[in-house]
Amino acid sequence: MHSFGYRSNALLTFAITILAVMCAIASLSDNFTSPHPSSKVQVLNINWFRNKPDGDDEVSMTMNISADLQSLFTWNTKQVFVFLAAEYETPQNSLNQVIPYVPTNDILLK
Secondary structure (H helix, E strand, O other): OHHHHHHHHHHHHHHHHHHHHHHHHHHHHHOOOOOEEEEEEEEEEEEEEEOOOOOOOOEEEEEEEEEEEEEEEOOOOOOOOOOEEEOOOOOOOOOOOEEEOOOOHHHHOO
């Protein structure tokens, strides 16, 4: 007859082996999904535009942003961070990058 320590060791080893196999299957199953999000940004109105004394520009505009992010959500996704960045060219600079400030109460989620 086997002792209590031997039986508990066998049970614990079996449980850890099953847990490791389940973790490996869960990790591998998420590699076979390929997300394909799509988005569309439309400028509806430019409310105002001004040149600041320090050389920066400031603009207030109304935009319509629609995005289909459904393919990003899988069983393993906890949270998705989304941001908007705009790039444009001017005669003085070949690359301008802007990250707009969007007040939280102006975002409508459907």
